[in-house]
Amino acid sequence: MKNHLLVLLTALVLIFITLTSCNEDDNTIGPKEDFKTTPYTLVLPSNLPPAILPADNPLTYEGIALGKALFFEKMMSKDGTISCGSCHNQGNAFTDNDKKFSEGIEGKIGDRNSMPIFNMFYHTKGFFWDGRAKLLRDQSLGPIENPLEMGETLENVVNKLQAESKYRKLFYKAFGDSSVNSMKMSLAMEQFMLTFVSGDSKFDKVERGEATYTDSEQRGKELFFTEFETSGDARGADCFHCHATADFSNHEFMNNGLDEESEFTDLGRAKFTERPTDNAKFKTPSLRNIAVSGPYMHDGRFATLEEVIEHYNSGIKESSTLDVNIHGIKDGMNLTEQEKQDLVAFLKTLTDDVYLTNTEYKENN
Amino acid sequence: MNKYITAIVIISALLFTSCSNNSTSSEPTKEEVTLIVTIDHAFGLETVDPEVSIHTNTSGNEIRFSKLHYLLTNFVLVNSIGEEIVLDSAVAYINMADGRVTFQLPNIPEDDYIGLKFLLGVDSISNHQNPNLFAATSPLNPIINNLYWDWLDGFIFCSLEGYHFKDGQPKGAFAYHIGLDENLMRINIENKFKVKKGTTIKLNFDLAAFFEYPYVINITENAPITHSDKAADFGLSSKLSKNLLNAFTIKGDN
Numbered sequence: 001m002k003n004h005l006l007v008l009l010t011a012l013v014l015i016f017i018t019l020t021s022c023n024e025d026d027n028t029i030g031p032k033e034d035f036k037t038t039p040y041t042l043v044l045p046s047n048l049p050p051a052i053l054p055a056d057n058p059l060t061y062e063g064i065a066l067g068k069a070l071f072f073e074k075m076m077s078k079d080g081t082i083s084c085g086s087c088h089n090q091g092n093a094f095t096d097n098d099k100k101f102s103e104g105i106e107g108k109i110g111d112r113n114s115m116p117i118f119n120m121f122y123h124t125k126g127f128f129w130d131g132r133a134k135l136l137r138d139q140s141l142g143p144i145e146n147p148l149e150m151g152e153t154l155e156n157v158v159n160k161l162q163a164e165s166k167y168r169k170l171f172y173k174a175f176g177d178s179s180v181n182s183m184k185m186s187l188a189m190e191q192f193m194l195t196f197v198s199g200d201s202k203f204d205k206v207e208r209g210e211a212t213y214t215d216s217e218q219r220g221k222e223l224f225f226t227e228f229e230t231s232g233d234a235r236g237a238d239c240f241h242c243h244a245t246a247d248f249s250n251h252e253f254m255n256n257g258l259d260e261e262s263e264f265t266d267l268g269r270a271k272f273t274e275r276p277t278d279n280a281k282f283k284t285p286s287l288r289n290i291a292v293s294g295p296y297m298h299d300g301r302f303a304t305l306e307e308v309i310e311h312y313n314s315g316i317k318e319s320s321t322l323d324v325n326i327h328g329i330k331d332g333m334n335l336t337e338q339e340k341q342d343l344v345a346f347l348k349t350l351t352d353d354v355y356l357t358n359t360e361y362k363e364n365n
Numbered sequence: 366m367n368k369y370i371t372a373i374v375i376i377s378a379l380l381f382t383s384c385s386n387n388s389t390s391s392e393p394t395k396e397e398v399t400l401i402v403t404i405d406h407a408f409g410l411e412t413v414d415p416e417v418s419i420h421t422n423t424s425g426n427e428i429r430f431s432k433l434h435y436l437l438t439n440f441v442l443v444n445s446i447g448e449e450i451v452l453d454s455a456v457a458y459i460n461m462a463d464g465r466v467t468f469q470l471p472n473i474p475e476d477d478y479i480g481l482k483f484l485l486g487v488d489s490i491s492n493h494q495n496p497n498l499f500a501a502t503s504p505l506n507p508i509i510n511n512l513y514w515d516w517l518d519g520f521i522f523c524s525l526e527g528y529h530f531k532d533g534q535p536k537g538a539f540a541y542h543i544g545l546d547e548n549l550m551r552i553n554i555e556n557k558f559k560v561k562k563g564t565t566i567k568l569n570f571d572l573a574a575f576f577e578y579p580y581v582i583n584i585t586e587n588a589p590i591t592h593s594d595k596a597a598d599f600g601l602s603s604k605l606s607k608n609l610l611n612a613f614t615i616k617g618d619n
Contacts, residue, residue, distance in 0.1 A: 049508050050501035122508045125463075225516050227592055240516070246497075250511045277416040320535075324431060324526040327538035328590055 035176035037062045040191075042121070045199035047207040048246050051121035057137070057187050059194060062173040067192025069170055070185055072363040075160045077150035079105050084143065084189075087114045090361055093289035094118065094196070100300030104149040111148065111266070113300040116293050118198040118355055119286065122247045129282045129298045131253055132272040136193055137186035154182045161185075196361055198288050199246075200354035203346075213349065220346025223339055228329050237312070237333060237343060239287075241325040248287040248350065254323040255280045257316035257330060258297060264319070266298065279321050291348045292356065305344050313340070395474035401565040403467045404459055405616065406433065408572045415462040419530065422576040424583035427530040430572060434460040435523035436504065436512060438487050440470055442560070443480035450474065458504030458512075468504075475561050485550035485609060486522030492546060493519055517544050517593070523609065525575060529584045539589040541575065541605055548593060548606035556615040567616035574612035580604040 037060035042051055053059070070076065072085040087102035087110075088094040096102045096114035103109055112129050120136050127139035143149040144157055161167040161180045168178040175184050203221075205211035213221065224243075226236030244250045253269045259280060270278035282298045296302040302311065316322075316330040335343075355361075406413045408420035408428075419429050437457040442450040450473060457468035486492075491505065496513050499505040505520075507513035512521045521544040529536045558566060576582045582604065591598035591605070 047497065049497045049499075049506055052501045052506075052508065124509065227594070229588075229590060229592075229597060240514075244511055245507050245513070247508065252511070275416075322538075324528070324538040324540050328540070 037174065037176075040064055040195070042195065042197070044197060045204055045208070047204055048119075048199045049122070051194075052124060053121055053194065054135070054137075054190070057190055059191050060174065062170075063175075063188050063191040064195055066170040066174040066184075067188035067190070068361075068364065069167070070161075070189050071192055073161075075164075076144055076152060076157050077105050078152040078156075081105060082150050084140075085363060087143075087149070088117055090358075091292065091356055092116075093198075093293040093356065095293040098294060100295050102149070104146070105151045108148045108151070110146075112298050113295065115283075116285065116289060117193055118196045118288065118352075119247050120193050120196065122245070122249075123251050125251050125253070126283070130269045130272045131283055135190070137190035140186045140189035140193070141182055157185070158182060196355065198352045198355040201288065201352040202349040204352070206349070214345065216342045216345040217349050219339070220342035220344070221349075223335075223343055224346055228333055235339065237309075237335060237339070238325070238329055239312075239343075242284045242323070243287050249284045251284065253278065253281040253283055255282075255319060255321040255326070256284075256312075257318070257322050257326050258301070258311070259319065260317045261319040263317070268298065277321060280319060281321060287347060288350045289352055289356065291351050305347055306340065309335070309340050309343055395476055396562065397472045397474050398560065398562045398564070400470040400473045400560055401467065402457070402470060402568060403565060404568045404570055406461045406466070406570050406572060413461070413572055420572070422573060422582075424576065424581060424586075425531065426536075426576070426584045427533070428527055428584070429530070430461075430525070430527040432462050432524065432526040433570075433572065434458070434462075434465075434510065434512065435485060436487055436510065436520060437468075437483050437485060438491070439484045441480075441482040442470075442473060442478050443482070444474075445477045445479055445557075456504045458510045460510075473560050476559075478558050478560060479555065481554045481556070481558075481566075481615060483552050485552050485612075486544075486548070487520050488549070489546045514544065514592075519546070520544060521593070522549065522606075525572070529589075531585070536585060537589055539584050540591075541602070542592045543602050543606055543609075544593040545595070545602070548602055550606050550609050552610065552613050554613055554615055558615055569614045569616050571612050571614070574608055575605055576608070578608060578611055580608055582608070 040059040040061050042053065042059060044051060057063075072083050074080050074083045074086070076083055082105055087096045089097050092098065094117035100113060101110040102114050115129065123136070125131060127133040127136055128142065133139035133142055141154065144152055144154060158180050167180060171180055171184060172178040174188055202211055202213075206213055223235060223237040224239045226234050226238075227241070228236050228238040242250055242254060242256070264280050267279050269281040270276060291305065294300075294303060294305070296305075296308050302308045312329060312333065313335045314332045316326060318330060322330065411418065411420055413420065413430055415433075416429065416431050419427050421427050437459065438455070440452040440455045442452075444450070452470055452472070455470050459466055459468075487505070496505070496507045502509070504510060510520075512524060513519070514521060521542045523541075523543045525541040526539070528538050582601070587601055588598055591601040593602040595602075
C-alpha cells in the first residue's frame with residue numbers, strides 16, 4: 001500500500017513539474033500573445049531604386065541576428081568545418097578569396113565560382129548561376145545538402161541546432177517559438193543577406209555629386225554605357241546592355257559567348273530547366289565590387305578584368321544560344337589599349353569600401 | 366368635416382413627397398469592378414512559343430523570337446455613348462518569355478464598351494522623371510522591367526529580340542529596342558466588349574505587325590539592330606513604331 005502511494009506521489013510530482021515548467025525554451029506551440037520583434041528598416045542611398053522586399057518575411061533585428069549566427073555556423077556542415085562564411089568572404093564582396101572553385105568538406109572542390117552577396121533585393125529572377133532557387137531563402141539551404149559544399153542533411157542540421165540552448169533562444173526571439181526547422185532557418189538567413197547593401201562606391205558618389213571621375217574613368221564610363229553600333233565619332237563597348245540598371249546586371253540568364261557548342265561542359269540554366277534553349281546560359285552577375293571578386297565567369301576562367309574585357313573585345317565564341325546582344329559584338333570591337341585601360345579604370349570605381357568593411361555583416365565575436 | 370380636411374392634407378403631403386422622389390433620375394449607379402486583361406502573343410494565326418517556334422514573314426525571314434517585353438500605360442475605355450473612362454495611373458509591364466502577360470485595370474464601371482486605348486510606351490513626363498521614384502513593385506521600376514536606359518534618359522517602350530534563318534540556315538540575330546518620345550505609340554482598338562464583375566479581356570499582340578504595314582521590314586535588308594539612335598538606325602525604330610499601331614486587337618471577353 002505504501003509503495004503504491006509512493007509511486008502515485010512521484011507521478012503526481014513529475015506531472016506537476018512538467019505542467020508548471022516556465023522555461024521559455026520548451027514552448028513549441030507558437031508565439032505567445034505578447035511576442036514582439038523589432039522591425040529593421042533597410043536604408044538605401046538616394047541614387048538606388050527602392051528595394052523589392054518579400055512581404056511574407058519582414059526584416060527584424062531578431063531575424064537578422066539569427067540569420068547572421070546561421071551564416072557563420074559550421075555545424076551546418078557534416079564535419080563541422082564549413083559555414084556559409086567559409087566560402088563567402090566579405091572582403092571579396094562575399095565571394096571566395098580569389099578562388100576559382102571553393103573547397104567544401106573533406107577537401108572536396110566545387111564546380112562553380114562562389115557568387116557575391118549584395119543588393120539581393122534586386123534579384124527577381126532566381127539565385128545560383130542557373131537560377132534554380134526561386135527565392136533567396138531557397139538558395140540559403142542549397143549548399144547545406146550539396147555534397148561538394150557542406151555535405152549535411154537538413155534534418156541533421158535542425159537536430160544539431162535544436163540541441164543548442166543558444167539557438168533555441170535565437171529562434172524564440174526571431175519567431176516566438178523555440179522549435180527549429182529549415183523554413184525558419186531559411187527565412188532568417190534571407191533576412192540577414194537582404195541587409196547587405198552596396199551603394200557607396202565612387203560611381204555612386206559621382207552619381208550623387210559627391211565626387212568626380214579621373215579622365216580615364218570618365219572615358220571608361222562612356223565606353224561602358226555606349227552601344228557598339230553607335231553614331232558619329234562615339235565609341236562604345238556595349239557593356240550596359242546586360243550589365244544594366246543601378247545594380248549593373250539585368251539579373252537574367254544569358255550565354256555570353258564563352259564556348260562553342262561542342263565545348264559546352266556546364267550547361268548552366270539548361271541543367272535545371274532541361275530546355276536546350278537554355279544551354280550555357282548563366283546569370284549575369286552585378287559588376288559592383290568586380291575588382292575584388294575575381295576570378296570571373298561561372299567557372300572562374302578569367303583571373304583578371306583585362307582578360308574579361310579581351311573576351312568581349314575579341315574572344316566571343318558562337319553557339320545556338322549566344323545572346324542576341326552579344327551577336328552584335330561577336331566579330332570583335334577593336335578596342336584600343338587605352339580604351340581597355342579606361343574600361344578597367346571605370347570598373348574599379350564600382351568598388352564599395354563601405355560595404356566591404358561594414359561591421360554589421362561581420363561575424364559576432 | 367375636419368376629419369376629411371385632415372385626410373386630404375395628409376394624402377396631399379404624401380403625394381408631393383413621393384412625387385419629389387420620382388423626379389430624380391432612375392438610372393442605377395454602375396458598379397465598379399476590376400477588369401483582368403491577358404495578352405496572347407501570336408504571329409498571324411500561329412501561337413508564338415519563345416525560343417522554340419519559327420515564323421516566316423512576307424519578306425521570307427524565318428524568325429525565332431527569344432524576347433518581347435514592353436510597357437503599357439494610360440488606359441482609356443470608351444463606352445457605347447462615347448464616354449471615356451480614363452485610367453491614367455494604370456501601368457502594365459508585359460514580358461512574353463517570362464509569362465508575365467496579365468494585369469488588372471481597377472475601378473471600371475460595368476457597361477458596354479466600344480473601344481480601348483492605351484500607350485505602348487510611357488508619356489513624356491513619366492519617361493523623364495527620376496526612375497528611382499517609382500515604387501519597388503511598380504511596373505515602371507527599372508529593376509522590374511530592365512527597360513530603362515540612362516543614356517536615353519528614358520524607357521525603351523518595346524523590346525523585341527530573336528534570331529533569323531533562311532531555308533533553315535542561321536542568318537544571325539536581331540534586336541529592336543524602340544524608345545524616344547517621338548516613337549511613343551498610341552494604340553486605339555475599336556471593338557465592342559462588355560465589362561461585368563469577373564470579366565477577363567483577352568488582347569492579341571500580333572508579332573507579324575513589326576514587319577508588315579505600313580513599312581515592310583526585311584531583317585536582312587535593314588539594320589538587324591536598332592536602339593532608337595536616330596542617327597544610326599536609318600529610321601528603323603520610327604518605322605517599327607508606326608507598324609506597331611496595328612499590332613493589338615481584342616479577342617473577346619468571357
